[in-house]
Amino acid sequence: MFNKSNIILILASVSLIFTGYIxxxxxxxxxxxxxxxxxxxxxxxYVDSVIPMFLxxxxxxxxxxxxxxxxxxxxxxxxxxxxxxxxxxRIYRNAKNLGxxxxxxxxxxxxRGKYIAMMDxxxxxxxxxxxxxxxxxxxxxxxxxxxxxxILKLDxxxxxxxxxxxxxxxxxxxxxxxxxxxxxxEKDENIKLGLLFSLAVPTHSASMMRKEFLDxxxxxxxxxxxADDYYLYLDxxxxxxxxxxxxxxxxxxxxTPHHSDTFNQRQxxxxxxxxxxxxxxxxxxxxxxEPLEKDLSEQQFVCLLLxxxxxxxxxxxxxxxxxxxxxxxxxxx
Numbered sequence: 001m002f003n004k005s006n007i008i009l010i011l012a013s014v015s016l017i018f019t020g021y022i023x024x025x026x027x028x029x030x031x032x033x034x035x036x037x038x039x040x041x042x043x044x045x046y047v048d049s050v051i052p053m054f055l056x057x058x059x060x061x062x063x064x065x066x067x068x069x070x071x072x073x074x075x076x077x078x079x080x081x082x083x084x085x086x087x088x089x090r091i092y093r094n095a096k097n098l099g100x101x102x103x104x105x106x107x108x109x110x111x112r113g114k115y116i117a118m119m120d121x122x123x124x125x126x127x128x129x130x131x132x133x134x135x136x137x138x139x140x141x142x143x144x145x146x147x148x149x150x151i152l153k154l155d156x157x158x159x160x161x162x163x164x165x166x167x168x169x170x171x172x173x174x175x176x177x178x179x180x181x182x183x184x185x186e187k188d189e190n191i192k193l194g195l196l197f198s199l200a201v202p203t204h205s206a207s208m209m210r211k212e213f214l215d216x217x218x219x220x221x222x223x224x225x226x227a228d229d230y231y232l233y234l235d236x237x238x239x240x241x242x243x244x245x246x247x248x249x250x251x252x253x254x255x256t257p258h259h260s261d262t263f264n265q266r267q268x269x270x271x272x273x274x275x276x277x278x279x280x281x282x283x284x285x286x287x288x289x290e291p292l293e294k295d296l297s298e299q300q301f302v303c304l305l306l307x308x309x310x311x312x313x314x315x316x317x318x319x320x321x322x323x324x325x326x327x328x329x330x331x332x333x
Contacts, residue, residue, distance in 0.1 A: 032088070034062040034130055034208070035113030038121060039103040040079070041069040046121035047078040053124065055086055059131035062117075064089045067107045070097040101221040101228045108211075108220060116209045123205035124153070124252035132246060133208040143188075144213040144241040145233075147202035148250040163249055166190070167197045171299045171331050181330065184244070186323050191243040193319060193327075195233060195278055196305060197298075202243075204229035206251035213241060227270040234278055282319075283312040303332035 036054055040047070054064050066089065068076050079091045092110065094103065104118065115134055119125060133146050149163040168190050169179040182190060195201060213219075217239040222231045272290065279286035284305075293301055306328045313319055 032061050032063045032113045034059065034115045034117055034134055035107075035111035035211070036062055036064045036117045036119055036130070037104065037107035037111060038064060038066045038119045039069065039100065039107060040066060040071060040075050040121050041097075041100075041103070042071045042073045042075060043121040044071075044074040044078060047075055047082070050119070050121045050124075051082045051089070054119075054130075055088075056127050057125075057130045058127050059134060061134075062088060062130060063111075063113060065107050065110050066091045067103050067110070068093045069099070069103045070094055099223065101223045101225065104221045104228065105223070108214065111211060114211060116211050116214070118204055118207070118209075120205050120254075122254040123203075124254075125205065126250045126252070128248075129206070129250035130208075132248065132250060136244065136246060137208065137210060140244065142242055143244045144210045145202070145207055145236060146244045146246060147207040148246045149248055150203045150206045150251040150253045151249055152255045153252050154255060166245065167194050167298060167302065168327065168331065171302055174299065175331070177330060186320070186326070187245065188243050189319050189323050190327070191245060192237050193323075195230075195237065196275070196282070197293075197302070201230050201233065202245070203251060203253050205253065209236075213239075225270045226267045227274060230271055230274045234274055237278075238281065281316075282309065283316040284308060299331065303328065306332065 038050065038054075043050075051064065051066075054062070064086075066079055068079060068091065070093070076093055083089045083091050090110070092106070094106065098106065107118075108116065115137055117125075117130060117133070129148055133148060136146050137143060151160075151163050172179045172181075191202070213236070217235075219232065219235045219239060221228045225231055272286075275290075276286040279289070289301075289305065292304065296304065306324060309319075310321070310324050310328065313321060313324060
């Protein structure tokens, strides 16, 4: 039988539980697991597709931080309307145009999540991407960057499921050899080793990074380059980041030409400059390899580089000697 004291105790308990739940919701709001940083500039034709794409994500513990870089079209007005739809959407408009790197850096400053997922408005993130990537990082605190398989947008629209394979997986497949031959530690090293090749940079809109690592090492986007993702990964590699790739197609990369020839040339030049820096870090002179990279097949160039890297690595110790020998055996003998 309930008496006054029991009723008061029950009500107090219910109030405590309710208050705790409200506090939990507030904590999730201000400290979400994932901060998706979406940078926009004159992106009105993408806004109404990219934002609902994340609102349909299988992971609900995220914030969508949208930084508009002084768009001159309807982008900002559209973002204001979307902000009314969901409390997880945070929108900001730069006082002046900062460029892509400055825009991304502002997103990093404003992000409150444990993990960072960078997004370009013309790419596509499938519903499982955030959940799968965050789950892996939760279970592997030693990993700082995780990316997922992507396919090209034109292939996706045609129903073709050709993923953008890692350079080593690509060569192994061409040789009709199994791609599932590496340990987790070897996969991490091969991703970093793969940055020496043009087609081996993880797709930026398919990656997720641990914010704590970026903050600890004061890593940001280079404000003067277009090839910002390459330089970011380069800085992370030098700082000792651990990488992982999830072999599941969870993102779609827009390969439709939308840049000028000047843009593409500048991006190419900056990528080559980043390579020179990376090759120097491992102990090689990129000027000796740049012309060969254009003329040789992927396998030929990979094998040439591995052959030269094995003795050089004995001094620099950038990679496991056993892994380089294993790569050479699998891909070149």
